[in-house]
Amino acid sequence: MLVPKAGLKSFLNETGETFRFALRFFQQGFRPRYEVEEFVRQCFVIGYQSLPLVALTAFIIGLVLTMQLRPSMVNYGVEVQIPAMVGIAIVREIGPILTALIFAGKIGSSIGAELGSMKVTEQIDAMEVSGTNPFKYLVVTRTLAATMMLPILVILADAISLFGSYLAVNLYETLTFGLFFKKVFDNLAYIDVIPAFIKTFFFGFAVGIIGCYKGYHSKKGTEGVGLSANSSVVVSSVLIFIIDLIAVQIAELFQ
Amino acid sequence: MTEFVIKIEDLCKSFGDHHVLDHFDLSLIRGENLVVLGKSGSGKSVLIKCIIGLIEPDHGKIQVLGQDILTLDQTDLDHIRVKVAFLFQSNALYDSMTVRENLEFPLRRHSFQLSAEEVDDMVMEALQNVGLEHTVDMMPAELSGGMRKRIALARTLILKPEIILYDEPTTGLDPITSVEIITLINKIQEKYKTSSMIITHDMKCVKMVAQRIAMLIDGKCYAIGTYDELSTSTDEKISAFFD
Numbered sequence: 066m067l068v069p070k071a072g073l074k075s076f077l078n079e080t081g082e083t084f085r086f087a088l089r090f091f092q093q094g095f096r097p098r099y100e101v102e103e104f105v106r107q108c109f110v111i112g113y114q115s116l117p118l119v120a121l122t123a124f125i126i127g128l129v130l131t132m133q134l135r136p137s138m139v140n141y142g143v144e145v146q147i148p149a150m151v152g153i154a155i156v157r158e159i160g161p162i163l164t165a166l167i168f169a170g171k172i173g174s175s176i177g178a179e180l181g182s183m184k185v186t187e188q189i190d191a192m193e194v195s196g197t198n199p200f201k202y203l204v205v206t207r208t209l210a211a212t213m214m215l216p217i218l219v220i221l222a223d224a225i226s227l228f229g230s231y232l233a234v235n236l237y238e239t240l241t242f243g244l245f246f247k248k249v250f251d252n253l254a255y256i257d258v259i260p261a262f263i264k265t266f267f268f269g270f271a272v273g274i275i276g277c278y279k280g281y282h283s284k285k286g287t288e289g290v291g292l293s294a295n296s297s298v299v300v301s302s303v304l305i306f307i308i309d310l311i312a313v314q315i316a317e318l319f320q
Numbered sequence: 321m322t323e324f325v326i327k328i329e330d331l332c333k334s335f336g337d338h339h340v341l342d343h344f345d346l347s348l349i350r351g352e353n354l355v356v357l358g359k360s361g362s363g364k365s366v367l368i369k370c371i372i373g374l375i376e377p378d379h380g381k382i383q384v385l386g387q388d389i390l391t392l393d394q395t396d397l398d399h400i401r402v403k404v405a406f407l408f409q410s411n412a413l414y415d416s417m418t419v420r421e422n423l424e425f426p427l428r429r430h431s432f433q434l435s436a437e438e439v440d441d442m443v444m445e446a447l448q449n450v451g452l453e454h455t456v457d458m459m460p461a462e463l464s465g466g467m468r469k470r471i472a473l474a475r476t477l478i479l480k481p482e483i484i485l486y487d488e489p490t491t492g493l494d495p496i497t498s499v500e501i502i503t504l505i506n507k508i509q510e511k512y513k514t515s516s517m518i519i520t521h522d523m524k525c526v527k528m529v530a531q532r533i534a535m536l537i538d539g540k541c542y543a544i545g546t547y548d549e550l551s552t553s554t555d556e557k558i559s560a561f562f563d
């Protein structure tokens with residue numbers, strides 16, 4: 066009984082610490098001095114790092130999803146509904162969650178490792194003792210950049226996925242580009258799009274703040290850095306699913 | 321009259337039941353080079369990190385330039401930190417930035433009114449002090465250990481500090497480079513009239529820089545005196561360092 070009890074205690078402890086860390090983001094993030102240059106650089110780095118993998122995955126998912134849906138749709142004689150169905154699936158759920166998970170893997174781990182190695186080599190302490198604010202320079206910029214970039218990546222991923230789906234449809238029949246997208250958008254209401262878009266900001270924030278928290282509190286040694294990178298991915302992925310679950314409930318209320 | 325720039329009273333710090341600092345007292349006089357001597361793991365780094373506010377002590381009082389740093393809020397603490405430079409044992413250079421960016425980092429965040437040329441001049445002056453102007457656009461990873469130490473020193477100098485805390489400035493360097501660094505420490509003290517606290521267990525370093533030596537033994541300031549006074553001591557714990 067002792068182990069689970071200790072585990073629960075450290076889990077709750079860690080959760081509390083993470084919330085305090087996130088709170089500090091809101092306390093410090095919106096007061097000068099603003100690290101604009103570093104924020105812009107981080108946006109670029111974060112977007113650039115994750116774009117290829119996001120694009121590739123999105124394309125393949127769109128393509129494969131459509132091909133695998135097709136036989137059952139044909140069975141029911143509703144293959145004309147494929148664009149509508151794939152559109153809903155991608156825009157509401159697959160696009161956001163898949164992109165967010167890839168983002169967690171790619172960006173969460175790289176933020177965790179970068180800040181972790183800065184922590185263990187005392188670079189964060191060095192910023193602190195020179196009277197500059199490492200939290201602003203490192204945490205605020207990265208978290209904000211992750212929060213802003215993920216929604217953009219999701220929009221791109223949705224578009225690429227739908228394009229993949231359009232190609233898959235055209236493997237079997239001829240459907241013009243315009244008609245395909247008309248079918249997709251005719252079936253999409255604001256209530257489908259807006260909540261799906263809003264939740265991606267929360268996904269991005271979760272990945273950024275968890276990566277920063279894990280890096281900032283990295284244990285000494287090279288092992289600590291690896292651990293930070295690894296647990297950033299695990300924790301932010303779980304958080305993404307939890308946020309998704311909550312977002313669905315909230316969206317239901319407005320339906 | 322002697323003016324104290326750092327005054328430590330009754331400082332205690334434990335990790336678990338390991339009492340690293342145990343009622344430690346020490347003062348740094350303006351303009352002097354004070355060496356804190358202690359064996360590895362005796363708590364020298366913990367001491368120096370308490371002074372700069374990186375580690376919070378369990379008990380005691382630390383006055384830096386007349387202000388009690390344990391009661392200061394973040395803004396005032398940052399003000400003090402500009403006047404007190406800290407040279408890390410590990411150098412702690414920002415490894416994703418060039419040498420120039422390393423030096424500019426504190427400067428840009430404290431002296432907003434400086435023009436680009438002024439920043440550049442100050443960077444070059446700091447590099448000149450350590451004789452490494454040519455490395456300005458290199459990355460820290462491209463430099464040797466001794467060069468990195470000197471760049472780290474240049475970075476601590478850029479804000480024109482009144483006090484410099486050195487954490488084992490010669491550890492891990494070869495004897496010749498060590499002497500270069502020590503010479504540099506003396507040169508900087510002469511040029512900028514800084515007060516320095518140098519932490520070390522390197523006796524050659526002690527002999528070359530120390531005006532006073534404090535012995536950190538068993539978490540206390542065990543003895544304090546000049547090199548000549550301490551090297552002739554008959555106390556076993558002290559003489560062990562001077563053999």
Ligand SMILES: Nc1ncnc2c1ncn2[C@@H]1O[C@H](COP(=O)(O)OP(=O)(O)O)[C@@H](O)[C@H]1O
Pocket residue numbers: 335340358359360361362363364365366367
């Ligand atoms: N953050 C910490 N947590 C636990 N123990 C620590 C911590 N920092 C230092 N110590 C312990 O304090 C003692 C003194 O360390 P330190 O001041 O680094 O020694 P040194 O005199 O070699 O610089 C060591 O035994 C070390 O294990």
Ligand SMILES: [Mg+2]
Pocket residue numbers: 364365366409487488
């Ligand atoms: Mg040490």
